Amino acid sequence: MVQSMTGYGRDEQQVHDTRVSVEVRSVNHRFLDISNKMPKSFLVVEDKVKKIVQSYFQRGRIDLFISIEGMGFIERNLQVDWNLLNQYIEKSKELKDKYGLQGDISVDRLTSLEGAFEIVEKEQSQDVLFDVVLRSVSNACEQVKNMREIEGQELIEDMKTRVLFIQETVKKLTERRHVVIEEHRSRIQKRLQEFITEDIADDSRIVQEVALLAEKGDITEELTRLSSHCVQFFDTLEQESAIGRKLDFILQEMHREINTIGSKSTDVQISHWIVLLKSEVEKIKEQVQNIE
Template sequence: MPLSMTGYGRKVLHIENTMVTIEIRSVNHRFLDIAIKLPRTFLFLEDKLKKTVQTQFNRGRIDVYINIEGDGFANRTLEADWELIDQYVNHLNEAKQKYYLDEKISLAFLSSKQEFFQIKETGDSLEHAHQLIIEGTLEACEQVFRMRQEEGKYLTSDLAQRLQEIHKTVLRLREKRDIVRKEYQERIMERIRAYLGDEVSKDGKFYQEIVLLAEKGDITEEITRLLGHIEHFEKTMNSPEASGRRLDFIIQEMHREANTIGSKSTDVTISEWNVSLKSLIEKMKEQVQNLE
């Protein structure tokens, strides 16, 4: 059964003197798009968190917000990459001599280079805290999954109900099809007789042409394909695999057949039923856009 792409999850962690709040919001998207927003000092966790979230979802825009309050992670040290600084200064001095430059290398200039200095957290429990944040993110993902699952059940139920209505409408079109084809043949015959009188019965070609004209308005193939699409949609919808894209493709095919019926139809009743059919298909298409 497909999942909805809308969901929300929240997990609060208390680690020493620090409170970590993890919030995850999921909305519709054609593909899987993950955005992680967390404090600058924890940016090194971004890749791990993204990979963690990727294992849980197939489609949707996933926003992960991590907020940290307290001083439990306040033990930090400033580390300098002296080897890189030495190379940088030596190259600058060489450039000064080569190009006869007088400008001095200032402390402000060196401190502005982020690659020279790095703030690192310290403490024996820090690695454990990072693992707790990843586990907390997984728990929030599970909440999102359950919400998406519940919403998916509701959407699937709604789609199943609309699919039944579509099936009934297509069966009515099928019943009406033969009557309409016969009436169309008779109308053609009446018009030809009005112009040619008894000459019609003397030429068998007229009857062949009448049959060909009637066939142009025949919707048998479209109805057959629609019934096949309905069966395929139902099987796909009840499949345990994520199926939103496939359902969307089937809906497009159903819409194409309904458009063809509309272009062929010469009967007022069939045209009215077809308008209702297209409306149902359009509503299903809107719902399918919400499925993973």
């Protein structure tokens, strides 16, 4: 299905005390350009992330943001320095015996000893978290793809309407092409009358040359090619692969034919149609810039 190159997607996953957030934005670009912003600890899956994005899109600037919040994959353990505690208790008893001191050692006092208790954090295996990240990236890309497809269909309908208008105008030009030929023949005859004498004005050879030159003013070939380009445009819209660059090429050829037709005619009506055709082609080109 035809896609535009503009879209947005966001996905969140919760694993234990950790929340994974993935945001994907897509805008116009000639090729597929992927930009990743993620925590350094997740750079090991960067290639896998890019492959997921590539499986969804063929063109466009893709900005991908991955954020991790929480400590769900950190294991915390309390370590006790029993040797230090034993020494403290033994020394406390020695102080009591030596100086005749009274009182017991409280638990609060023991737990406040510097170095006796320590919280050690150990990072658990992140394979599960990596899988969650990749799944979240895929979900966000799916949202972007859906948005791009919806907009792509809207663009297609607009372009189809404009190409149909071009086809109708080509029919009108075809019906009026004889005017271009007559105009061209008249210009040639007028120029000849300025340079030839009456004695050779009816020379058959000159008449043949005039006829040949007049044929060069015919716009039939240009109209045929323009009509063919319209058919190619419609056929390309039905393709499943990326079609943006191909459509752009077809439009360039359409513009070339329209310019040639315009240069061959001085007819006011034809000139009016040429202006309309150029305007429609330019509008289609603007739409094609956002087609994948």
